Amino acid sequence: MVERYPTAIPPRALDYTGAIMPQLMPDEAELTAGLRIVPGRTYGFFTDTSLCIGCKACEVACKEWNALPAANLGLTGESYDNTAALSATTWRHVAFVEQISAGGARVTAMQPYQSNWLMMSDVCKHCERAGCLEACPTGSLFRTEFGTVVVQQDICNGCGYCVPACPFGVITTSEVDGKAHKCTLCYDRMKGGLEPACAKACPTDSIQFGELGELQGRAERRLATLHERGVANASLYGAPGTPGTTGGIGPLHAFFLLLDRPERYGLPVAPTLPSRRVRPAILAGLATMAGIALAAAATFMGEKK
Amino acid sequence: MSEPTERSPYGRRKRRGGDDATNADSPRGSRLYRGETYYGRPAIKPSHWGWLIAGYYFVGGLAGGAQVVAAVADLIAPGRDRTIVRAGRYLSLAGLLASPPLLIADLQTPARFYNMLRIIRPTSPMSIGSWILTVFGLFTSLTALAQGIEDLTGSATARRVARWSGLPAAASGMLMATYTGALSTATSVPLWAAVPRALPTLFGLASTASSLAAIALVAEAAEANEETHWRIERLSLLVGLGELAAHAAILRAWHMRGVAGPLESPALSALHKFGMVGLGAIVPTAIHAAQQLTGRRTRAGTIGAATATLAGIFIERVVIVFAGNESARRPTDYLRFTQPRGGATIQCASKGNDESA
Numbered sequence: 001m002v003e004r005y006p007t008a009i010p011p012r013a014l015d016y017t018g019a020i021m022p023q024l025m026p027d028e029a030e031l032t033a034g035l036r037i038v039p040g041r042t043y044g045f046f047t048d049t050s051l052c053i054g055c056k057a058c059e060v061a062c063k064e065w066n067a068l069p070a071a072n073l074g075l076t077g078e079s080y081d082n083t084a085a086l087s088a089t090t091w092r093h094v095a096f097v098e099q100i101s102a103g104g105a106r107v108t109a110m111q112p113y114q115s116n117w118l119m120m121s122d123v124c125k126h127c128e129r130a131g132c133l134e135a136c137p138t139g140s141l142f143r144t145e146f147g148t149v150v151v152q153q154d155i156c157n158g159c160g161y162c163v164p165a166c167p168f169g170v171i172t173t174s175e176v177d178g179k180a181h182k183c184t185l186c187y188d189r190m191k192g193g194l195e196p197a198c199a200k201a202c203p204t205d206s207i208q209f210g211e212l213g214e215l216q217g218r219a220e221r222r223l224a225t226l227h228e229r230g231v232a233n234a235s236l237y238g239a240p241g242t243p244g245t246t247g248g249i250g251p252l253h254a255f256f257l258l259l260d261r262p263e264r265y266g267l268p269v270a271p272t273l274p275s276r277r278v279r280p281a282i283l284a285g286l287a288t289m290a291g292i293a294l295a296a297a298a299t300f301m302g303e304k305k
Numbered sequence: 306m307s308e309p310t311e312r313s314p315y316g317r318r319k320r321r322g323g324d325d326a327t328n329a330d331s332p333r334g335s336r337l338y339r340g341e342t343y344y345g346r347p348a349i350k351p352s353h354w355g356w357l358i359a360g361y362y363f364v365g366g367l368a369g370g371a372q373v374v375a376a377v378a379d380l381i382a383p384g385r386d387r388t389i390v391r392a393g394r395y396l397s398l399a400g401l402l403a404s405p406p407l408l409i410a411d412l413q414t415p416a417r418f419y420n421m422l423r424i425i426r427p428t429s430p431m432s433i434g435s436w437i438l439t440v441f442g443l444f445t446s447l448t449a450l451a452q453g454i455e456d457l458t459g460s461a462t463a464r465r466v467a468r469w470s471g472l473p474a475a476a477s478g479m480l481m482a483t484y485t486g487a488l489s490t491a492t493s494v495p496l497w498a499a500v501p502r503a504l505p506t507l508f509g510l511a512s513t514a515s516s517l518a519a520i521a522l523v524a525e526a527a528e529a530n531e532e533t534h535w536r537i538e539r540l541s542l543l544v545g546l547g548e549l550a551a552h553a554a555i556l557r558a559w560h561m562r563g564v565a566g567p568l569e570s571p572a573l574s575a576l577h578k579f580g581m582v583g584l585g586a587i588v589p590t591a592i593h594a595a596q597q598l599t600g601r602r603t604r605a606g607t608i609g610a611a612t613a614t615l616a617g618i619f620i621e622r623v624v625i626v627f628a629g630n631e632s633a634r635r636p637t638d639y640l641r642f643t644q645p646r647g648g649a650t651i652q653c654a655s656k657g658n659d660e661s662a
């Protein structure tokens with residue numbers, strides 16, 4: 001687990017005390033996230049919304065690193081959320097849920113942690129079995145050596161089938177270049193030994209990057225701690241056996257600790273993997289056509305009385 | 306693996322006011338979900354499909370169905386219903402030729418259309434469909450070519466080639482007529498995902514009905530003999546009855562799963578009732594039934610039924626595509642559709658994903 005307030009300076013940090021770094025720091029994630037990134041292992045995000053302060057540093061860091069343009073420059077009137085949704089050019093989206101107005105009645109009690117003003121940094125879930133990837137007809141979407149799901153921009157032909165396939169409304173095509181785009185879990189940074197930009201920028205460690213199994217254990221412990229402290233409404237979303245992992249999708253590699261029911265954040269409780277419907281649909285279609293062919297055979301044998 | 310109810314005690318949460326009250330339209334199918342959304346914003350993204358894809362569903366289905374009808378007519382009574390066989394094969398070629406332009410124009414990077422044939426992905430009806438169209442295209446072209454040579458020269462060899470290549474053309478035609486149903490239903494869109502079997506069934510029937518209507522018009526123009534007309538009408542009646550049943554079943558399923566909302570908008574409602582069901586199934590089936598029962602067929606009846614069928618089934622494709630996009634934009638539809646069903650247990654899925662191709 002990452003020490004939040006290290007008592008001693010990590011020894012490796014002392015190697016880089018100069019004002020200018022001579023080169024990229026090898027395995028920088030060791031310093032920032034406490035692990036060395038190794039191909040072949042499965043990595044992900046644990047987004048603990050009980051720690052989120054809604055600063056949107058993750059949104060900014062993501063846009064900066066991935067050179068993504070600003071999208072919506074207006075105000076939505078939806079709490080502090082002017083980003084509105086994930087899109088082809090927005091790969092982290094901080095949602096703000098205000099629970100303070102209890103139907104016009106005066107609020108007399110506040111829940112601990114995020115006191116009725118919920119913030120949650122949403123992102124691509126990098127599903128264990130990904131609807132987008134299974135829908136992709138070109139092989140542009142693929143599973144990386146880090147267990148993440150990435151679009152290869154040089155192959156995508158903009159058929160757009162991944163868009164309605166995603167059970168979480170994440171992946172989107174861009175009208176600018178006609179290709180599909182979404183979070184890559186900073187594939188390029190991970191290749192260089194760097195922690196993903198949003199997780200590195202998060203000032204409260206609400207976004208935690210790590211090996212999936214380790215993160216899942218950490219999430220369990222955090223949930224137990226919160227329940228102990230009386231936060232009864234805390235629950236996990238996307239960890240094994242929890243909402244979001246249903247219908248063949250499996251554990252989400254980017255999963256969450258939520259403080260309200262998932263629908264409040266726009267997340268489905270029991271989504272299903274679209275490809276599960278392929279076989280029944282094709283077979284039903286073939287059975288129908290076989291029936292029609294038989295009816296046609298019977299008809300074409302007949303003569304008018 | 307524990308049940309989610311142990312860890313996520315939504316049930317224990319006190320009911321909060323706010324938009325819960327305003328959104329609590331119909332909590333059908335769920336004891337707990339009361340219509341909560343994130344500011345009413347869509348929970349999934351709609352497809353970008355529109356007129357081009359609706360047009361492809363129409364011409365591709367017509368091409369597939371025509372090939373099936375032609376092959377059966379050729380096999381069952383060789384040489385008897387030449388008009389049906391010939392019209393079926395040429396119509397199939399026409400539908401085939403219209404398909405790739407529509408599909409390529411719909412791509413957002415059309416210059417890379419050939420990447421569709423880079424891999425085969427059995428989990429993706431878009432990938433399966435690209436290959437179906439390729440195979441269907443090869444055999445349909447060969448069949449039409451052989452048919453053309455036979456028509457020009459009367460060659461018996463050409464006739465045999467057409468018959469044999471017509472079989473794989475018909476087999477892939479069966480898929481052409483129905484896989485677009487799989488393409489729609491294998492998404493997260495509630496209106497499509499709610500009917501994984503009924504939608505391809507309806508598509509198969511509609512495709513064949515449109516093929517028969519087009520064949521009937523050609524037969525009328527070619528002044529085919531009355532026997533041939535009678536057989537086309539009879540099969541059209543059977544398919545039309547199937548369509549009526551499929552329409553009823555699909556509408557029932559949409560209402561039961563609480564996803565019929567998009568059809569309540571004035572435009573889509575009218576197109577659905579009068580176009581998709583009325584023109585596409587009720588009107589032609591009534592005409593065919595009347596002509597069969599009275600034993601008297603009129604030119605006006607046949608042309609009227611065929612025209613209504615073609616118009617209605619084109620509207621059907623349009624309604625399915627546009628209502629699906631509307632369905633994706635309605636967050637309560639999706640969030641209600643994805644409530645746990647039957648005992649509210651959420652099981653964990655098995656491990657493993659197919660790696661990249």
Ligand code: SF4
Nearest residue numbers: 124125127131132166
């Ligand atoms: S959340 Fe959507 S876009 Fe992300 S991996 Fe899963 S299916 Fe693909």
